[in-house]
Amino acid sequence: MEEFFQQLTNGLAVGGIYALIALGYTMVYGVLKLINFAHGDLFTIGAYLGLTLLTSMSLMDSLGVFFGLLLLVLMVMGLVGLIGVLLDQIAYKPLRQSPRLSAVVSALGASIVFQNAVMLIYGARFQVYPQDILPRIVINIFGMPVPLIRIMILMASIFMMGALYFFIQRTKVGTAIRAAAEDQGAARLMGIDVNRVIMLVFLIGPALGGAAGLMVGLYYGQINFTMGWIYGLKAFTAAILGGIGNIPGAMVGGILLGVIEALGAAYISIAWKDAIAFFVLILILIFRPTGLLGERVAEKI
Amino acid sequence: MLLEIENLHVKYGNVEVLHGININVDEGEIVTILGANGAGKSTTLLAISGLVKISGGLIRYKDEVLNKTPAHKIVRRRITQAPEGRRVFGTLTVAENLNLGAYTSTNHERTRKNLEWVYELFPRLKERENQLSGTLSGGEQQMLAIGRALMSDPKILLLDEPSLGLAPLLVRTIFNTIKEINKSGVTVVLVEQNARAALKLAHRGYVLEVGNVVLQDSAEALLSNSEVYDAYLGGKG
Numbered sequence: 001m002e003e004f005f006q007q008l009t010n011g012l013a014v015g016g017i018y019a020l021i022a023l024g025y026t027m028v029y030g031v032l033k034l035i036n037f038a039h040g041d042l043f044t045i046g047a048y049l050g051l052t053l054l055t056s057m058s059l060m061d062s063l064g065v066f067f068g069l070l071l072l073v074l075m076v077m078g079l080v081g082l083i084g085v086l087l088d089q090i091a092y093k094p095l096r097q098s099p100r101l102s103a104v105v106s107a108l109g110a111s112i113v114f115q116n117a118v119m120l121i122y123g124a125r126f127q128v129y130p131q132d133i134l135p136r137i138v139i140n141i142f143g144m145p146v147p148l149i150r151i152m153i154l155m156a157s158i159f160m161m162g163a164l165y166f167f168i169q170r171t172k173v174g175t176a177i178r179a180a181a182e183d184q185g186a187a188r189l190m191g192i193d194v195n196r197v198i199m200l201v202f203l204i205g206p207a208l209g210g211a212a213g214l215m216v217g218l219y220y221g222q223i224n225f226t227m228g229w230i231y232g233l234k235a236f237t238a239a240i241l242g243g244i245g246n247i248p249g250a251m252v253g254g255i256l257l258g259v260i261e262a263l264g265a266a267y268i269s270i271a272w273k274d275a276i277a278f279f280v281l282i283l284i285l286i287f288r289p290t291g292l293l294g295e296r297v298a299e300k301i
Numbered sequence: 302m303l304l305e306i307e308n309l310h311v312k313y314g315n316v317e318v319l320h321g322i323n324i325n326v327d328e329g330e331i332v333t334i335l336g337a338n339g340a341g342k343s344t345t346l347l348a349i350s351g352l353v354k355i356s357g358g359l360i361r362y363k364d365e366v367l368n369k370t371p372a373h374k375i376v377r378r379r380i381t382q383a384p385e386g387r388r389v390f391g392t393l394t395v396a397e398n399l400n401l402g403a404y405t406s407t408n409h410e411r412t413r414k415n416l417e418w419v420y421e422l423f424p425r426l427k428e429r430e431n432q433l434s435g436t437l438s439g440g441e442q443q444m445l446a447i448g449r450a451l452m453s454d455p456k457i458l459l460l461d462e463p464s465l466g467l468a469p470l471l472v473r474t475i476f477n478t479i480k481e482i483n484k485s486g487v488t489v490v491l492v493e494q495n496a497r498a499a500l501k502l503a504h505r506g507y508v509l510e511v512g513n514v515v516l517q518d519s520a521e522a523l524l525s526n527s528e529v530y531d532a533y534l535g536g537k538g
Binding site for chain 1: 351372373374376377382384390391393401404405
């Protein structure tokens with residue numbers, strides 16, 4: 001029971017991280033029908049920027065743990081969001097009228113550029129997050145010990161997802177994003193500036209991905225310039241699992257994948273962890289290609 | 302003159318589909334544009350709305366040239382289109398679609414009044430307020446498309462084939478509503494295949510043939526014109 005509970009909470013925390021990254025894939029796919037293959041590297045950049053800001057600014061000492069972390073998350077999100085917007089302006093916007101494959105190739109190129117830039121700036125070795133940032137508190141839930149960081153990551157990702165869901169479902173701008181994802185031409189006839197919508201999506205998606213990168217750094221303590229590849233692939237799987245282009249789908253898919261993976265690693269074999277995730281992807285692609293929550297309504301012709 | 306289209310040329314790639322047409326619309330009119338498939342009727346409306354690029358000529362609205370104005374800014378000039386095929390947002394509810402129609406509006410009071418008016422014109426939409434619009438029938442979707450366009454409080458309403466695929470009884474309802482909308486002070490440009498219904502409703506009409514205006518006259522004159530009768534009103538054929 002204890003083992004199961006530990007794996008479940010671990011799976012939920014990792015799942016929350018997958019979900020945050022998956023949202024970036026799914027939102028961009030929603031409006032542009034483009035898989036942003038550079039998204040995983042924006043996640044990496046988030047982890048590295050977090051490390052730099054953490055070690056250079058000593059926010060925790062001056063602001064306390066909670067507000068220090070909060071400011072750190074906000075700064076990382078802002079910076080990575082900005083890089084996301086620039087990525088779109090430089091690598092994708094000039095290709096809007098081109099065949100879709102051109103933008104995909106451009107995305108792969110951008111991924112290589114980001115990965116190598118991180119390697120050149122920070123070096124190819126693993127970098128270690130300072131271990132004394134968070135007090136090593138263990139909380140007892142139902143008599144079982146759970147590290148505080150795990151709970152914080154889960155709560156933070158749930159909070160961000162909730163905020164995004166509210167923004168997308170309940171606000172005017174959020175509705176405009178959904179409309180633009182469905183029919184750009186009709187959205188423009190409503191007076192929606194679709195270019196602004198795209199810019200906003202490239203701000204929000206990478207900001208969430210960057211936050212996820214920071215969380216991984218804090219959770220596992222070490223980061224590497226290639227980490228975006230495997231996390232990106234997992235999150236992409238999560239997005240497909242939930243139904244690509246579907247925002248609640250990415251959230252559900254991420255959490256689900258994290259839990260499946262953690263339980264699979266515990267009860268089957270840790271060596272099969274990645275294989276299990278991609279096995280899920282294959283099953284979904286065969287039996288439910290639109291994902292668990294994909295295609296909310298059949299459109300009338 | 303509220304809207305003047307002068308020598309308008311539009312190309313899709315290398316193929317020119319509008320070869321310099323002239324259309325004028327006065328304030329308060331219903332003007333209909335008739336013609337067969339591929340004559341350039343929809344292209345004309347899309348050009349006015351800024352969704353297709355203009356390769357020559359000009360579109361003037363109240364002394365302002367709109368040639369280069371992007372689509373989302375045209376709506377702010379209060380020229381709104383209910384496009385061909387309705388193009389309602391199927392994954393959004395009826396109410397969400399209508400609210401998006403008022404996307405450019407900053408006057409909440411005005412928007413609320415418009416919503417009341419739209420629900421008055423189309424009570425069916427009120428009943429289905431919280432339903433996903435993808436689940437509506439074709440006629441209801443057309444009502445939603447027109448209602449959504451009205452939410453922007455337009456001076457000029459561009460309607461592209463509102464009768465397409467609708468049962469005759471429903472067509473009559475929609476056309477009666479268009480008349481009512483016009484009476485409330487909205488200028489209407491109506492593109493139609495259903496020439497008889499359109500001419501009965503309109504004040505004036507233009508006939509397009511492969512990218513050229515071949516006829517223009519008052520609606521009554523066009524209704525009794527033998528060429529129009531033969532080609533568009535089911536004459537000898």
